[in-house]
Amino acid sequence: MKQERLVVIGNGMVGQKYLDHLVADRLHHRYQVTVLCAEPRPAYDRVHLSEFFTGRSSEDLSLVPERFFERHGLELRLSEGADSIDLENKTIRTAKGATLDYDKLVLATGSYPFVPPVPGRGRPSCLVYRTIEDLEAIMASGRDAEVGVVIGGGLLGLEAAKALRDIGLQTHVVEFAPRLMAVQVDDGGGALLRRKIEQLGVFVHTGMNTTEIIDGEFYRHRLNFTDGEHLEADLVVFSAGIRPQDTLARDAGLAVGERGGIVIDNHCRTSDPDVYAIGECALWGGRIYGLVAPGYEMARAAVSHLRHRCDETLAVPFTGADMSTKLKLMGVDVASLGDAHASTPGACCYRYEDERKQIYKKLVVSEDGRRLLGGVLVGDAREYNTLLQLMLNDMALPETPEQLILPAGQGAAPALDVTRLPDSATLCQCQNVTKGALCQAIADGHCDLAAIKQCTGAATGCGSCEPLVQTLLDTSGVAADTLAEVAT
Amino acid sequence: MTCTTCPYCGVGCGVIATPGDESAPNRLRIEGDPDHPANQGRLCVKGAALAETVGLEGRLLRPLMRDDDGQAQTVSWDRALDRVATDMRRIIDQHGPEAVAFYVSGQLLTEDYYVVNKLVKGWLGTANIDTNSRLCMSSAVAGHKRAFGEDLVGGNYQDLEEADLVVLVGSNTAWCHPIVYQRLMQSRRERPEKRIVVVDPRRTATCEQADMHLPVKAGSDVWLFNGLLTYLEEHGVVDTGFVANHTGGAAEALAVARADGGRLEAVAKACGVPVAQLQAFYALFARTRKVVTVFSQGVNQSSSGTDKVNSIINCHLFTGRLGEPGMGPFSITGQPNAMGGREVGGLANTLAAHLELDEPAHRQLVQEFWGSPSIAREPGLKAVDLFDAVHDGRIKALWVMATNPVVSLPDADRVREALRRCELVVVSDLFADTDTAAEARVVLPALGWGEKDGTVTNSERCLSRQKAFLPSPGEAKPDWWAVSEVARRLGFEGFGFEQPHQIFDEHARLSAWRNDDDGMRRAFHIGGLAGLDAEGYDRLRPCQWPVPQAGEHTPRLFQDRRFFHGDGKARLVPTAPRAPVNAVDDEFPLVLNTGRIRDQWHTMTRTGRAPRLASHLPEPFVEMHPYEAMLCGVQDGALVRVASRWGAMVARLRCTADQPRRTVFVPIHWNDQRASDARVGALVNPVVDPLSGEPEFKHTPVMVSPFPVDWHGVVYSRSPLQFEGSEAPAYWVCIQGDGFLRYELAGRGRLEEPHQWSRSLLGFEQQPQWLEVGEDSAGDYRAAALAEGRLLACAYLSPRAELPSRSWLNRLFGKERVSEADVVGLKLGRSVDPADDVGATVCSCFSVGRNTILDAIRDNGLTSVEGVGRCVSAGTNCGSCQPEIRALIEEARLAEGA
Structure with a gap:
């Protein structure tokens, strides 16, 4: 044949x-x-x-x-x-x-990267950020540049800003929306994110609409904005979506x-x-x-x-995917879950903010307070996985859901009880490993984290599920010991 | 127990020294003096390690003379002094007094300084005496004189505490003036609303806790402060009454400032910072009345240093912000007695007691007071010109005291050449093996800290005693004595000093002499301290001049709003910005910036001997932005060659994003005794400020290229190693350990016989126990020599840069007897216990390594410097490493869940 x-x-x-x-x-x-x-x-x-x-x-x-x-x-x-x-x-x-x-x-x-139809967008050293070739162009252009600007303050825009900062440029981010990462975080989280990003030496300009790019007086380009303001830079990177x-x-x-x-x-x-x-x-x-x-x-x-x-x-179908995400932007933890903007009718929010430690956390729960709909974490995202599991598996929330985001020792809830998770719960989002698959691996004798990683691939991507996998391992370990004792 | 003063930076901390008792005579105890106004009991790591630097190892104890072949021999003081006096007399007779010069130091005590200045300006009749203070704060002196009519620092350290805004310009205070920095931070903890701004091209440890860091381009300070002056005017932030009644020159200064500083965007471009940040800084300055602007070497060491100083002072004069608690410009000096040297006129362009060489009335006053046969009529040669004159033969006799110009001056290779050409070079120092003493005809043994007796003045005009609490070793003598002896041999009267208090008394009387006369008035007045007998001098407690009457002292100048120009007013000085003299180009595309590191002092002749201080940054290095390194084709951690039009050096590359693009930073400390080729002075352009003569240390165009090597090694030895000419490795650094020396090596070509090479190098032909692992499959060679279980030496050589953990080897060399497991480890080239690798030292006081701190942070979830201190003691003594601990906490936080 x-x-x-x-x-x-x-x-x-x-x-x-x-x-x-x-x-x-x-x-x-x-x-x-x-x-x-x-x-x-x-x-x-x-x-x-x-x-x-x-x-x-x-x-x-x-x-x-x-x-x-x-x-x-x-x-x-x-x-x-x-x-x-x-x-x-x-x-x-x-x-x-x-x-x-x-x-x-x-x-x-x-x-492909979307370049807004701004007059002057085709000027030399106006670039995009997508491929290694784009990066090489940014590096080449950054060689003699002093100031760089990224148009777009979303996830990729901030990544691009990190790249400009890494090559030692004075770096600006210009965002049309009133806050950074407008899709993923709310105003409170956006404000904190902005502060943290600015502390890292990136200058943020929100609510700015670029109308044209022309010759600069001090640097190669001048970006004019609708409100009459302007900004000059040697290098422009567009990151206004894909x-x-x-x-x-x-x-x-x-x-x-x-x-x-x-x-x-x-x-x-x-x-x-x-x-x-x-x-x-x-x-x-x-x-x-x-x-x-x-x-x-x-x-x-x-x-x-x-x-x-x-x-x-x-065949296993594709039935949509959760858009929750956790990432580290220039070392700043940012996570966004489900209905981060609380747009579900009747949704209620809990917020926790510590300006000194620079942490912002928000929970979005259903009207009856029993289900988690979404959340935002900035500055510290260690609860991400717990929250994600609660949300994806539609698990009942504790009586006082705010415990989930309060600092430890301040009435915080104990970590997620993995035993309550259904076997179908996906613990490792990156490699798509379910609790069931992990339990099977443990039952097959993979009894430490390294072995589990090797066998299932879990926790080898972003690593954010590692604590959950460890807990699963610990709890089943106890169970195994108990079994062994019973047997003898 | 002796109350004395620290010999390092210009903070001038009080130290209590307690020599050991009979059971441990060598155990000198050093503590901060709780009653000294500068430090109130605190000490930084360098001060705390003073006991490690007072040993006699390597000390010069008798005068040396070198013959024409360079052979040195010990001679009597009489012979040495006769030789100096005879040669000097002959040279003066043949070529005139201008053929003689002195190059002295801010390390000298005021009394030494006074006597040598008196000899040169009053008896030799030349002003060819300059000092290494020229290299650090002469621009501040020139700026002060232009603004105030006299070299005056009006405020004090307390003002930094009381200020609501402190602007640190060109100052890595956290590392270079740690105690002032700690006081500043403490005051901010007490008043969290206090703001701190750092203006520095580099992101230094000082920036860690600052509210704002303005990473200005090298050399752009005048643009920044002209812009500020313009901003203040535009926003009506001016003390009109003060400007009108107590200053002159405001209109001219503003006109010049407006020309370049009138547009924020133009200033932002010149300074390389965003408009918004500039605006934020200006607005903060404008709205804060209690502001102190601290400036240091980043301002002074520039071809426009004096203008930079005045551009800062202009802003304070314009707003009337000086003379009251918590405000004023504040020059923080580098050396323990930089200000004392200024008081006696140790600079080539000053006279004595803040009197001026170019004022005939001043000259007359001093000559009368001294009763001297002559008086210098015009300014002498400033440091860089002075060595030029030595080089081209105009100066034929040079006496260098307590400084190491072959390492520290710009174009330092030429300085060495100049000394080699000079007929008579006399060097007074503690050691015969400094790079400069090695070139001397006559080397005179000086007294060191703890042995010498006199006074010093710190950055806040605080005069305090440095006292002897150790016996004078060998035949070492005070410098004032040696100078007086030569003066006597030259037949001069007026040098019959027997005790330092006699010199101090004369100095104090001169400061008061006709101080009330018209045109003679000067702030420097310590008449209240005249007439002290030896006992009173010993009891002298720290006090801030002026001291016009006994018991009166002056914490703050200008409170009466009177200044020291003829009209009693201060001056705003027009400062037109100028770029650094030598611009970068395609061949030399990077700007070299030089400076100090936390644990070393000047050219390491003293601090290099303290094991505790050698551990923090043991090797000479060059810092560079990682992207710049990529462009230059050099790798982090590898050896690189840094070259300018004037010279070159080799150092290890440290990539850090704290270093701005197109620049590199190299520390000033390493000398030829400690490293194969790491004197950064050789690279520095010999460009100076036209007014102050201060060299442009912060801006030399350089290039960086790989320094390829074929093998790497680390060798430990109980005694110093000699590298024979052609056998010497291409790169070596000698690092002082506790009872051993560590050598970091790298070489070119294949080491044919590592076995023989290491045995002959270490001098162990017949060793009791010689563990050796010949070259293994990876080409590694490992060997160690033991005697009765004690390690004597070891050598690890490899074609790769991966060598055994130094912190582990350091520990093994500290053991009286190594264990079986240690022997296995020595053969393997790594400890069998991974916990043995504590990592590079962060806290020098308690020898706490990086890994130990990181482990503690991780294991205990520590989030604060205090927490780390409680857990592993790091950072709890002098506190100099706290910024680094804070960075490690952040690093651990980032690594968590990454």
Whole structure:
């Protein structure tokens, strides 16, 4: 039988995750796989991109195990994206003019940075922050620069600001909204975040709308704002959000959303049943997921569907993803959970703020006070995992939910009782490991953290679930001892 | 028990020294003097380690003379002094008095200073006497004179406590003046609303607890303060009455300031800080009446240093903010007696007792008082010019006292060459092996701290006694004695001093002499201290001059709003900003900034001998921004070569984002006795301020490149090692340990016979016990020599930079007997117990390492410096390391959950 052909367009973080699952499920033996990658190097960790400035090389950032493609017989074409897709004849024309046949096609084309249509945006040293090449351009441009400005105070904007600060520039962030990270945090958290970021030597200008970029009097550029204010800088980085990279799909005639994004179903299939789309180029349930974890979920769902193509009821579907996130921005802990802005009707908030220690915490609970709907943590996010589990597993809150965010020794609640969590609870969001899988691993004799990590992959990503895994290990350890005693 | 004064920085702390009793005669106990106004019982780590520096090891105990071949021999004082006097007389007869020069030091006591100045200006009739104070605060002197008509620091340390805003300009106070910094921080703890602003290109330890750090571009201070002056005027923050009645020059100063400082954006660009930050600083200054602006070497060591000083003082004069508690400009000096030297006229352009060389009436006054045969008529050569004159042969006799110009002056290689060309070089020092003494014809043994007797004046005009509590070692003598002896041999009267109190008395009488006469009035008046006998002199308690009458002293000047220009007014001085003289270019693209580190003093001739002080930053280093390092192709922790148009050096690279881009920082301390090639003075451009003559130490264009080596090593020895010429490794540093010396080495080419090399280096041809692991597969060589279980030496060589933990080896060398496990560890090159690696020293007082502190923070969830102190004692004595402990707490916090 002739081997079927599988083509994957894009080798970013999600595209690579797709290949990882493909190989893990041994599907690469069933297909002849070709991967097109427009960038000159295979997948790397974009989440930690700014570490490039503090000495991590592109090799250090790579997500591809050594000789991954050769070992598994996958064909990788670097610096060769796709130009067009012919859905009818099932062919792809590559950027280098080659034509590829496919039986199954996966679009993992990701997104591109949105550059607002500000006059002057195309001036030299007005850059974006997305790829290693972008970083190299920032570094080259930063060589003789003194002042840098990031337009956009969201998550990526602050990452870009860190990069500018790391190369020793006087760094500014200009944000249109009245606060930083407007999507993830509320006013209180935003104010504290701003203070902390400013203490780190980054100057923040919120509520500023850039109208044009022109020649500067003192530095290369001058940014004019609507209110008549202005700011001068040598280097401008746009970080005003992302847009799905859907041109290829759109031109091929695949269904795309009103505001872009390749429409997919629960199995990540596009309007053409032989074409999948995953990651930031895909539009599921009317939304684009701009985080890596949902993209990984899509990769998994798409592989699962391919594996169970004969009986798709067996396939694990993608049913949306939680957008809660915890990160460290320039060393500042920031976490946002669920309905952080308390927009659910009847939602009530608890807030705790310590201006001296610079900590801000907010809980959003349901009207009856029994369920956690969301939260914001700035300055100290150690409760994140507990809160996330309570929220995702719809667990009942204590009588006095404020205990959850009060400092220890001030009536704080005991840590989350892991034994109460359902087996289906996902403890490690990064690697998607459930409590059930962890318990199984422990029962199989993996009795310390290192062994658990090795076996399940839990706590090897961001590491924020490590305390929970440890608690699980501790509690089951007690149980095992008790069993042993009973047995003797 | 003796109450004396610390010999290090200009804070001038009181010290109580208690020599050991009969059971432990060498156990000198050092404590802070609770009754001294400067420190009120506190001491920093350098002061606390004084007992470790008074040993006689390496001390010069008899005069030395060198013949033409450089062979040194011990001679009697008579012979040495005869030689100095004869040669000096011959040179003066042949070439005139201008062919003779003296280069002295802020380490001298006022009495030494007085006598040498008297000899030079009154009897030799030249003013060719300058001092190393030229290098640290002559710009402040020149600025004070222009503003106040006299070199006056009006306020005191208490003003820093009482101020609501303290602006620290070009001062790493936390490391360089730790006790003043602690007083400042204590006052802020008591009044949390107090604000502290640091103006410094570098983010130093001083910035840790500041409310604002303005990382201005090197050399941009005048723009900053001109901008402030303009801002104050525009916002109506002016003391109109004071400006009108007590100052002159405001209009001219404002006009010049407006030219460059009129637009905030232009100032922001010149200073390299954002407009918003500049505005915030100006607004804070404008609204705070009780403000003290402290300035130090970052201001003074500049080709526009004097203008920088005046641009600061202008802002205080304009707002009338001086002469009252908690306000005023405040120059904080580097040396223990920098101010004493100024009082006696130790600088080439001053006379004595704050009288001026270029005032005929002043010259006459001094000559009359001294009854001297002549008086210098014009200013002598300032330090940099003085050594130039030595280099080109105009000066043929030079006497250097208590300073090490071959290390500390700009273009220091040329200074060495100048000394080699000079007919007669006399050096008075404690040690014969300083880089400068090594070039001398005659080396005279001086008395050191604890042996000499006299007075010093600190940064707040506080005069206190330094006393002898140790016997004079060997034939060492006070410097005033040696100078007087030479004067006598030259046939001069007026040098019949037998005791220091006699000199002090003469100095005090001169300060009062005709002080009320028209045109002669000067603030420096210590007539109230005249007439003290030896006993009264010994009982002298710290007091702040002027002391016009016995028992009267003056904590604060200018309270009467009278100044010392002829009209009794102060002056605002127009200060047009100027960029540093040598700009960076493609070849030398980085700005070299130099300065002190926490635990060393000047050229390390004393502090380098204290094991406790050697442990904090043991190796010479260059600090650089990580991105700049990437651009230069150099790696953190590797050796690099730093070169300027004037010279080059080799040091270890420390990457830190605290160092701004396009700049590097190198400490000033290392000399040729302690390191192979780490004298930063050799690189510094010999550019000076046109008024003060102070060199531009903070701005030399340099380049940084890799210094490739093929092997790395660390060698411990109980006795000093000699590296023979061609056998010497490409890089070495000698670090004092407690009973041993540690050598960090790196070399080029392959070490062919490491076995033989290390044995001959360590001098152990027939050793009792020689543990050796020859080159293993990784090319590592390890060896250790023991005698009866005690470690005598060890050598670890490797093609890689990974060498055994130094803190662990340090500990093994402290043991009387090493254990079996230690022997295994020595062979392995690492301790079998990982807990043995306490890491690099952070707290020198209690020898607490980095790892110990981090472990304590992690294990006990510590969040405060106090908590760390309770747990592992670090930071609880002198407190100098508290900023670093705070940084470690932050580091641990970041690492947690990362």
